[in-house]
């Protein structure tokens with residue numbers, strides 16, 4: 001009996017730990033965690049999130065540097081928010097999207113054409129929606145270096161916010177480039193008017 005009770009007791013301890021941090025500056029909101037000063041902790045499990053797309057040499061990419069082949073970027077979203085998007089066509093509070101960039105390489109092993117991703121990430125950023133924490137529309141960006149040190153929020157006047165708000169097809173995110181999500185957003189009617197107008201203009 002004592003053995004069987006143990007996992008339950010451990011579960012209760014873990015829950016108590018979560019409750020202790022909730023409501024303070026630190027703690028959990030959705031898929032990511034913050035320290036007591038409000039810095040975001042590196043989401044070490046992001047590679048278990050849902051894969052949305054790979055961009056190749058997309059030109060806005062700040063990590064693509066001269067002297068290298070075009071970089072790849074990979075976009076992931078936390079699984080609970082992905083499931084919510086499938087049902088609603090938009091993002092719930094607590095959503096976290098991650099973008100990592102890696103070098104593109106064409107010469108290696110047996111490869112003769114095209115390019116593949118190689119090496120450690122050369123850039124890593126998180127886009128998170130948390131209205132209680134950030135106010136307004138709830139979206140905020142965080143960038144991480146190779147040391148994965150806790151990150152201070154990217155200031156609201158950074159170019160990130162304006163480009164995502166104006167050009168992201170659904171709620172500040174680039175769903176037009178996430179091929180499994182675009183048809184859902186279309187069916188649910190959640191594409192922003194500016195994107196629909198641009199699409200219509202391109203079709204003419």
Ligand code: HEC
Pocket residue numbers: 053054055058060073074075097098099125126127141142143154158159160161163164172173174175177178
């Ligand atoms: C000129 C427009 C533009 C600017 C400026 C910009 N981005 Fe993006 N961002 C994009 C596009 C386009 C994508 C889609 C990438 C893909 O499809 O591979 C994207 C995707 C992302 C994603 C993945 C999730 C999402 O929101 O769709 C993150 C995270 C992100 N950007 C962070 C940033 C950060 C941090 C900055 C500022 C330092 C920034 N971006 C500035 C255009 C921009």
